Amino acid sequence: MPKTERKNFLLDFEKPLCELESRIEQIRQLAAENQVDVSGEIAQLEARASTLRKEIFGSLTPAQRLQLARHPRRPSTLDYIQAITDEWLEIHGDRSGNDDPALVGGVGRLNGRPVVLMGHQKGRDTKDNVARNFGMAAPGGYRKALRLMEHANKFGMPILTFIDTPGAWAGVEAEKLGQGEAIAYNLRQMFGLEVPIITTVIGEGGSGGALGIGVADRLLMFEHSVYTVASPEACAAILWKDAKKSPQAASALKITSRDLKQLGLIDAILPEPPSAAHSEPLEAAATLKQALWENIENLSEMSIQQRQQLRYEKFRKMGVFEQVS
Amino acid sequence: MSLIDWFANRRKTEPAIQKQGEREIADGLWSKCQVCGAVAYTKDLKANQLVCLECGHHSRVDSDERINQLIDAQTWQPLGEEIRPTDPLEFNDRKAYRDRIKDYQAKTGLTDAVKTGIGLIDGLPLALGVMDFRFMGGSMGSVVGERLCLLIERATEERFPVVIICASGGARMQEGMLSLMQMAKISGALHRHQSSKLLYIPVLTHPTTGGVTASFAMLGDLILAEPKATIGFAGRRVIEQTLREKLPEGFQTSEYLLQHGFVDQIVPRTQLKKTLAQLISLHQPFYPLNSHIVETDSAIRQEHSVSVIEEQNIQSN
Numbered sequence: 001m002p003k004t005e006r007k008n009f010l011l012d013f014e015k016p017l018c019e020l021e022s023r024i025e026q027i028r029q030l031a032a033e034n035q036v037d038v039s040g041e042i043a044q045l046e047a048r049a050s051t052l053r054k055e056i057f058g059s060l061t062p063a064q065r066l067q068l069a070r071h072p073r074r075p076s077t078l079d080y081i082q083a084i085t086d087e088w089l090e091i092h093g094d095r096s097g098n099d100d101p102a103l104v105g106g107v108g109r110l111n112g113r114p115v116v117l118m119g120h121q122k123g124r125d126t127k128d129n130v131a132r133n134f135g136m137a138a139p140g141g142y143r144k145a146l147r148l149m150e151h152a153n154k155f156g157m158p159i160l161t162f163i164d165t166p167g168a169w170a171g172v173e174a175e176k177l178g179q180g181e182a183i184a185y186n187l188r189q190m191f192g193l194e195v196p197i198i199t200t201v202i203g204e205g206g207s208g209g210a211l212g213i214g215v216a217d218r219l220l221m222f223e224h225s226v227y228t229v230a231s232p233e234a235c236a237a238i239l240w241k242d243a244k245k246s247p248q249a250a251s252a253l254k255i256t257s258r259d260l261k262q263l264g265l266i267d268a269i270l271p272e273p274p275s276a277a278h279s280e281p282l283e284a285a286a287t288l289k290q291a292l293w294e295n296i297e298n299l300s301e302m303s304i305q306q307r308q309q310l311r312y313e314k315f316r317k318m319g320v321f322e323q324v325s
Numbered sequence: 326m327s328l329i330d331w332f333a334n335r336r337k338t339e340p341a342i343q344k345q346g347e348r349e350i351a352d353g354l355w356s357k358c359q360v361c362g363a364v365a366y367t368k369d370l371k372a373n374q375l376v377c378l379e380c381g382h383h384s385r386v387d388s389d390e391r392i393n394q395l396i397d398a399q400t401w402q403p404l405g406e407e408i409r410p411t412d413p414l415e416f417n418d419r420k421a422y423r424d425r426i427k428d429y430q431a432k433t434g435l436t437d438a439v440k441t442g443i444g445l446i447d448g449l450p451l452a453l454g455v456m457d458f459r460f461m462g463g464s465m466g467s468v469v470g471e472r473l474c475l476l477i478e479r480a481t482e483e484r485f486p487v488v489i490i491c492a493s494g495g496a497r498m499q500e501g502m503l504s505l506m507q508m509a510k511i512s513g514a515l516h517r518h519q520s521s522k523l524l525y526i527p528v529l530t531h532p533t534t535g536g537v538t539a540s541f542a543m544l545g546d547l548i549l550a551e552p553k554a555t556i557g558f559a560g561r562r563v564i565e566q567t568l569r570e571k572l573p574e575g576f577q578t579s580e581y582l583l584q585h586g587f588v589d590q591i592v593p594r595t596q597l598k599k600t601l602a603q604l605i606s607l608h609q610p611f612y613p614l615n616s617h618i619v620e621t622d623s624a625i626r627q628e629h630s631v632s633v634i635e636e637q638n639i640q641s642n
């Protein structure tokens with residue numbers, strides 16, 4: 001990404017690192033123009049940048065991770081699909097009168113193997129975001145997703161879903177078309193699918209709108225992505241009666257990949273490049289591709305009944321309670 | 326003169342006695358309808374299942390009362406009471422979740438927001454779950470999920486129909502993602518129940534929103550609702566804020582959902598037991614009919630073979 005463009009989307013905690021990086025760049029240019037050897041200084045500065053990078057990205061607060069997860073330059077579903085597939089074709093429509101641009105999908109090939117891929121799609125800029133409804137899917141989106149999953153089921157293709165949404169669309173039309181029913185139906189039907197299902201949270205996992213394509217055999221999460229029952233802003237407004245308390249809510253809700261791994265709710269964390277996925281999207285895509293492929297191979301060794309049984313047990317054991325006699 | 330007019334008149338003429346009347350409402354002897362203001366003898370109101378005798382407003386029913394209304398006397402076997410809430414995230418907003426649980430338990434006498442069990446409804450076995458809005462707004466945490474799953478799994482095993490009376494504000498945020506995952510967990514249990522070709526009927530009561538709407542409330546083979554209940558996925562305020570416009574009249578009510586095809590029938594509470602029993606009875610496997618077909622079939626075959634034998638006999642004779 002060009003440096004100037006990156007600056008436009010700079011998060012506060014990225015600033016010191018970005019300043020250091022541009023200083024290194026300046027020195028390098030000056031040295032080249034004046035034909036001076038500064039390799040010693042550059043190496044020193046780069047070592048400092050590397051330490052700083054580790055410091056910053058190694059100690060992010062949940063609220064900062066949320067910012068990264070929502071970063072406008074973070075790779076989206078379509079970015080990843082294009083990067084990881086040998087070829088792919090988008091498939092449109094729920095066959096009930098809608099084609100939701102906020103939830104996209106299609107058929108493609110991963111390492112030669114046909115797969116069905118789908119996920120929430122956020123926009124790149126304001127205009128695109130309006131067209132994509134900020135990745136907030138409507139009932140038609142969830143119904144299209146299920147149609148795609150049933151297609152995969154018919155042709156024995158593994159299903160790869162990508163979660164990146166602030167939540168399902170909350171609007172009059174969405175309620176009228178049965179937003180609750182659309183999500184609920186997916187939750188139940190996904191338990192009956194015969195093919196392997198792998199879900200990856202690539203950015204923001206927002207509530208039921210995320211879960212609506214998230215009943216999987218394997219649940220993966222990128223390091224700096226988040227998955228939450230309610231947006232920290234909404235949670236703060238409701239429980240703290242103060243929307244400004246959203247950083248506290250972000251911590252309390254346990255939304256980071258590490259927290260969710262500890263709670264046993266996700267299977268694996270996909271490490272991100274040193275300055276997060278948006279700094280090196282292709283590197284992130286390579287990590288994703290590798291993880292998806294390993295899981296597909298592993299899940300393909302099981303029988304249909306085995307996969308369905310394990311999928312049931314996986315969700316069945318989620319929950320923490322006491323048992324008194 | 327209606328009861329309310331009588332009270333109004335008394336208010337004008339006899340302030341001292343009116344005060345006593347108000348005290349009686351506070352004591353619970355009399356109840357005033359929140360919608361039409363009609364005052365009724367609490368006993369009469371209870372006899373009418375907490376449905377206003379004047380305007381038909383359905384006021385809130387707690388889980389024990391609901392079980393009494395639906396299940397035949399002496400047949401209720403509670404399940405899942407041993408499952409109790411904890412505080413897995415050590416969540417603390419303006420108050421620790423741990424303390425919140427204790428306070429609600431003390432205040433309501435409940436251990437969490439759902440009661441589950443097996444009982445008879447007009448003599449037919451039924452696995453029943455009843456959410457209780459009094460306990461943290463009927464919110465769905467690990468205990469609600471676990472109790473409902475145990476209930477549904479038991480029903481699948483014993484081939485019982487399942488009815489869940491829904492009343493919930495949605496997810497229990499204090500349990501974070503554990504709460505969200507209950508939606509998937511319960512839907513999984515319902516998948517097995519449905520794959521066994523068993524009947525599931527959620528009854529949507531005021532209010533049924535959020536994660537409950539986006540899971541088991543909408544997964545019924547048949548879906549019933551009480552009149553004028555609020556039913557929806559997103560909260561009204563959220564929608565109003567994002568749209569910055571007034572919502573259509575009757576939006577997110579039982580009647581709205583019926584009109585848009587998401588509810589099968591709106592059933593007044595006083596008819597609920599009868600309707601559920603009727604539906605369950607209609608969906609009982611009708612063995613007599615099936616065996617009758619088989620019997621008739623073999624009877625015909627037998628008759629045929631008899632006649633053949635008889636013919637042979639005649640011939641041999």
Ligand SMILES: [Zn+2]
Binds near residue numbers: 358
């Ligand atoms: Zn009334």
